[in-house]
Amino acid sequence: AQTVTQSQPEMSVQEAETVTLSCTYDTSENNYYLFWYKQPPSRQMILVIRQEAYKQQNATENRFSVNFQKAAKSFSLKISDSQLGDTAMYFCAYGTTTGTASKLTFGTGTRLQVTL
Amino acid sequence: EPEVTQTPSHQVTQMGQEVILRCVPISNHLYFYWYRQILGQKVEFLVSFYNNEISEKSEIFDDQFSVERPDGSNFTLKIRSTKLEDSAMYFCASSEFLSSSYNEQFFGPGTRLTVL
Numbered sequence: 002a003q004t005v006t007q008s009q010p011e012m013s014v015q016e017a018e019t020v021t022l023s024c025t026y027d028t029s030e031n032n033y034y035l036f037w038y039k040q041p042p043s044r045q046m047i048l049v050i051r052q053e054a055y056k057q058q059n060a061t062e063n064r065f066s067v068n069f070q071k072a073a074k075s076f077s078l079k080i081s082d083s084q085l086g087d088t089a090m091y092f093c094a095y096g097t098t099t100g101t102a103s104k105l106t107f108g109t110g111t112r113l114q115v116t117l
Numbered sequence: 118e119p120e121v122t123q124t125p126s127h128q129v130t131q132m133g134q135e136v137i138l139r140c141v142p143i144s145n146h147l148y149f150y151w152y153r154q155i156l157g158q159k160v161e162f163l164v165s166f167y168n169n170e171i172s173e174k175s176e177i178f179d180d181q182f183s184v185e186r187p188d189g190s191n192f193t194l195k196i197r198s199t200k201l202e203d204s205a206m207y208f209c210a211s212s213e214f215l216s217s218s219y220n221e222q223f224f225g226p227g228t229r230l231t232v233l
Contacts, residue, residue: 044206046224104162104173
């Protein structure tokens, strides 16, 4: 079974600074996808960034980028120029597709606080 | 922009009562999911649904749970006899298709279920 581990329960960063959230996963699959979701206090789940395992190039989405190390099964999220609106819970998630099933397995989350 | 909607936003029920949580997926999506998040914990997969049948379910999804797509737009989760431990946020998600590249699931805003 796949597992996703986020070892940082809480992180804090000052506005305009850069922060990196860690995520490791375990799988025996070769084809899979990795995601970072943001959950603000409203508790809506918002997709921040995704990475296909077969792509070597790290995904980037504006201020958000990932460091995907497939051999190490590591998938960290870097937030540059942090903004107050980035304050939220961040979940790393693993997804795979087998037949018609496509479930996401989530980590326990990292609570990010952006301060002035 | 199309979005997944869920009703009600908050449901309070007595232990032992039946509840039905409703979701309207994005209209051209074919795959539907339910996840739950107990307060302070990670998001957990419950069930995936495609072509009017369950594709995959987790061990959480026991005989007390059922899903249905009663018409062309709604997707429901029924809990037959609620228990205190069913108190959680329930998220519906949908995805357009399963591709070899990636499968993005779009989440609804969630229904907070409180069992007293």
